[in-house]
Amino acid sequence: MAYPLPQGFRLAGVHCGIKNSGKLDLSLVASDAPAAAAGVYTQNLVFAAPVGWDRKLTPSERVRAIVINSGNANACTGAQGDRDCAEMARLVGKALGADPEQVLVLSTGVIGRFLPMERIATGIAAATQALARTDDALVQAATGMLTTDTRHKLASCAVPLAGGEVTVTGMVKGAAMIGPNMATMLGVILTDAALDAGTAQEILSAAVADSFNCISVDGHMSTNDTVLLLASGAAGPRQLSAADRAQLAAAVREVAIELAQAIPADGEGATHLVTIDVRGCRDRAAAHLIAKTVAESPLVKTAIAGGDPNWGRIVSAAGYSGVPFHPGRVTLRVNHVLLYAQGAPVEFDAAAVSRSIRDNRDTFVELQFDEGDADVRFWTTDLTAEYVRLNADYTT
């Protein structure tokens, strides 16, 4: 298979009519046996019904399925939204011979509309029939969760543990909350390693901190953001040694980073994937806050869109992040060229740096502080007129 699929899982993606476009809009991931499951969720106070449902059920050691619909976020839908979400879990559980509480639910799409439950019931029935362990099924499942994404996003990694090889495979959708009326990034990572629920949660939370929590397109936190990890235990050793666990955690982290990067890389209207390295901070939280503030400055993002090595915007964004630092000890490189050293401007070939930004899809921003040893790597998009056009379209 192009993307090796962990043992013990079957997948499907179907069209059931939530989207008018005819594109796939319902995906199903089934675990042959109860799997360990962990989740990380949006911190938005206004969260969607499925976020509330999954949050109650994870960590768990008995999850049998994840059902995912796109085209409707089931967010800001009140008590009706909660009932619809529970009904999705009930339908999937019934089809697979499991309890509703063994089914996790993910939704993404328009906020504030009720789910078309008849279509969803039809879709769940069709997806159950279609469940398979094939390349096609994996790609269809990864496609059924998309909204304004231009492509499906998959990543995979084989992990040779002492007691046998295991596999980590993930799929993700979205690019923060970027689409017209659309919300959400959703991610599902599957492994056939054997994990207890607590370890699964630890591994996932650590991986998310370095991946999905280090990306931003527009800084607008969605009502539905969810990343789930399912571990079937169908391959590899029954009990992971500490070394195995560390190796698996590293693999999950790698897959999560690859998936996370794919989101700004597919950001709406984006012409650049911007990697921001912040180094030498007092602690990780400080480095993260500086990186996020730079990543979300419209002035930094438009400068990169325009190929403008406008270092004043980057340095001043760091300055208003709220993190204390010595301004006289800041050094900045863009695309590996030194622009600002120890708090003072440096002569550089502006035309050459501009060309290197314009000619490459990747832009590298490196901000060096002198406060400590903490580093963070963060990814974002540039901000283009096309982003504005896409999001200003009156679509309702």
Add this chain to the structure above:
Amino acid sequence: MAYPLPQGFRLAGVHCGIKNSGKLDLSLVASDAPAAAAGVYTQNLVFAAPVGWDRKLTPSERVRAIVINSGNANACTGAQGDRDCAEMARLVGKALGADPEQVLVLSTGVIGRFLPMERIATGIAAATQALARTDDALVQAATGMLTTDTRHKLASCAVPLAGGEVTVTGMVKGAAMIGPNMATMLGVILTDAALDAGTAQEILSAAVADSFNCISVDGHMSTNDTVLLLASGAAGPRQLSAADRAQLAAAVREVAIELAQAIPADGEGATHLVTIDVRGCRDRAAAHLIAKTVAESPLVKTAIAGGDPNWGRIVSAAGYSGVPFHPGRVTLRVNHVLLYAQGAPVEFDAAAVSRSIRDNRDTFVELQFDEGDADVRFWTTDLTAEYVRLNADYTT
């Protein structure tokens, strides 16, 4: 005069060649006698040389002048920047027979370039010659501080105190940090009321909290933001009663709000001035944070640009502000139409609301919470493709 000018002040605005465009780029405000002066400054850790200079000198009771240059921010310019700033104060002091420490300095424009000091010296000499108490002089001073603004911004207010009438007149430039390579909002408010330095600072700080700290264009805090209040004491009673002081404070607040609103109203590429009322919060800080988060969401701003009554974006932005509230008790109106009531969607005529957004330059967003009595009014722009184009232009 079109804008009544407080007694005791003379003004000028000249072109000295900092800007290549030939536009006015140096302004001078002179007080005939030592004036009480208060300042409020950017909280950016990376602040410009003149911010450091003024911060040390205010509050004060002996200020004789404010010199303002546009076209160059004198920010991120290290020790040379500090020396240049002090030299500007020295030149003005010498011309007016005052100490350098009686002169406040404001700069705005490109970050990271050294000031052209010969041109500035010529400009200061010319401005000193041109000082006058005329409509023209006031407009020229208000023009000499502009960067990418499309118009000068003035506001004025006569205040009938018990002991005689006084005047409050202010001028302002900028629209947050919006211009290509440009930084800064600068404001100068003049009054001929008699104030001690402490009272001047209190009145200014309170006024700024409700005005300049309640606007945002792109959320990028500049290195140069400064608002100054000068009180000459040339009119009205020698000693202000408590009632007089309250009336003057209200007038300064009114002028500050009018000037502050003028900034997003002239925001680059903006097609809407958006007024956001957040009501019923636990405290003012909570209301302010929610308003600011909504104001700075690119998804909210693009929706308004597109005339899209996309309430999910507004409610979800409030949800990620970090302020705790009950999602089930949130009510939202856009242009006075109810869209979301007590946490649930409401049927409304989407086409009519869209039309009301598109047909009017003013958009009103009202978010009602049920947590307490604190309210805030905040102003912002929409986000258009034109903003992106203007800020993506490679200009260096």
